[in-house]
Amino acid sequence: MASIPKSLGDYAVLPVQLPQPQSIAHLPPATHFLYVRRNAPKIATADDDRSLFIANAPVDSTEEHFRALFGSLVGPGRFESISFEEERRRQRKQAAGGDDFDDDSESDFEGFDTAxxxxxxxxxxxxxxxxxxxxxxxxxxxxxxxxxxxxxxxxSQLPATWPQSLRRSGGTAVALFADAKSVEIVLKAVAKLHKASAQQYPAWPSASLGAPWLAGHNRMNYPxxxxxxxxxxxxxxxxxxxxxxxxxxxxxxxxxxxxxxxxxxxxxTTGGASRGGAARQQEAALARAKQLAKQERQRQDMTNFYRFQLRERKKEEQLELQRKFQEDRKRVAAMREKRGKFKPEA
Incomplete structure (x- = not known):
């Protein structure tokens, strides 16, 4: 079995053993890795010295799970509360008036009024x-x-269909402890875990997923x-x-x-032959006339756009002038012939 690193960057690795379902009880239990460090947000708060930032939280994480986990590590009375990623994002949105948007987050419709x-x-x-x-x-x-x-x-909210809502995989959380000394004790306890065997890793509390979770979902689908x-x-x-x-x-x-x-x-309001209906008909007719005028201007602009079109137009004008010249010549010749044959009466 490969050795588990004690740390990754600024994070200390906290291995926990996940509960083993009865269907695979003959296999060794799976190990989940939490990554913890001192909380150091961009905007400092008064509780940063007594809080831990936790990454890769399990999808079924609850406050009771982490209370039992840290209680098994350092004893009861030191862990106070925990805020998960979804809760922190919701608080930021409320503080910003609902206009805050996190690019790394998935679509969040919790604040959207579907009605x-x-x-x-x-x-x-x-x-x-x-x-x-x-x-x-x-x-x-x-x-x-x-x-x-x-x-x-x-x-108006429909009844829930899942016994417990899951969190995003690989989510984060911020655990708050009683004092700064409790944070040091937790980090020291995490460091000591790497000297022990895998059988001595802290156990994750009883899982709420698996067959009971799906059975509860099946029951709640029929409210x-x-x-x-x-x-x-x-x-x-x-x-x-x-x-x-x-x-x-x-x-x-x-x-x-x-x-x-x-x-x-x-x-x-729309009420048959009301003023609104007549106004909309006039606006539609005016828009149609503007569209036709625009199309006519575009057609005229494209008439002599290319050089060959200019040559063709000049050739057509020349032929038209020649035709009119020949017609004028014939008309003049006919008038002259008629004038030559005229004989006044004696």
Missing amino acids: APRRAASLSDLQSRKRKREGGDKEDREESRRSAMNALRQQ NREDLRESVDAFFALFNQQEAEAAELARRLRNVPDEDGFVTVTRG
């Missing part, structure tokens, strides 16, 4: 920007409305019909409410200029 229609979302964003400029005189009513919407949104009906009803109630609010907001914003003097362009 919000596109028109309602755009108009709500416009209304929020105008409310910030106008002041906070309607904050109380808006806060109560937002609370009701959040309650309805939570009720109670009443719970499912309530979620669907709440979803459509939220959808219809947001659509109604968007229509009302569009009606109020149609002819109301903002503080800069601009009027928000919104989609009007």
Whole structure:
């Protein structure tokens, strides 16, 4: 068996033994490697001296798993909490107002409101920007409305279909300990593990994956019909409410200029032969006329674009002049002949 390196760069290698399923109990247990170092973020915080940065966290990691792992290494009472990569990214987005985007992350739709229609979302964003400029005189009513919407949104969520959500493979986490001395003790305990045999590596707590995890998924794929009906009803109630609010907001914003003097362009109602329909027909006819004029200008511009086209045009003009000259000669000859035969009466 190849020797395990004690460190990789700034990271100390922490080997752990994964639980062995009963189906392959005759095989040696698998070893998973965690990589730990002192936490040194780009923006320093007050807890950096008592925290560890952990890389290559297992996909089923939870706070209880790491609490049991570090408890087996250095004893209970030193580990406080842990924040995983997804949680830190969510906190950064909330701190940045929801505009932060991590290029290394996968698509994250946790903050996306799937029940919000596109028109309602755009108009709500416009209304929020105008409310910030106008002041906070309607904050109380808006806060109560937002609370009701959040309650309805939570009720509209479909039942979960997995017993436990998995994390991204090779994810990171930041473990917080009681003090800086606890971090030193953990790093020393990790260094001592490489002097022991593989049988003495700390064991990862009981796995939540495997056959029980899939069996739980199979059971949760068939939720109670009443719970499912309530979620669907709440979803459509939220959808219809947001659509109604968007229509009302569009009606109020149609002819109301903002503080800069601009009027928000919104989609009007369609009512047969209404003003909106007639205006749209006139705009379509005008756009069609502009398109035809543009095509005619392009055709004229391309008429004498090449040299051979100029030669052909000059040749055609010369032939046309020759034809007209011959016609004029014939006309003059006919007039002369007619004049010569004229004999006035005596």
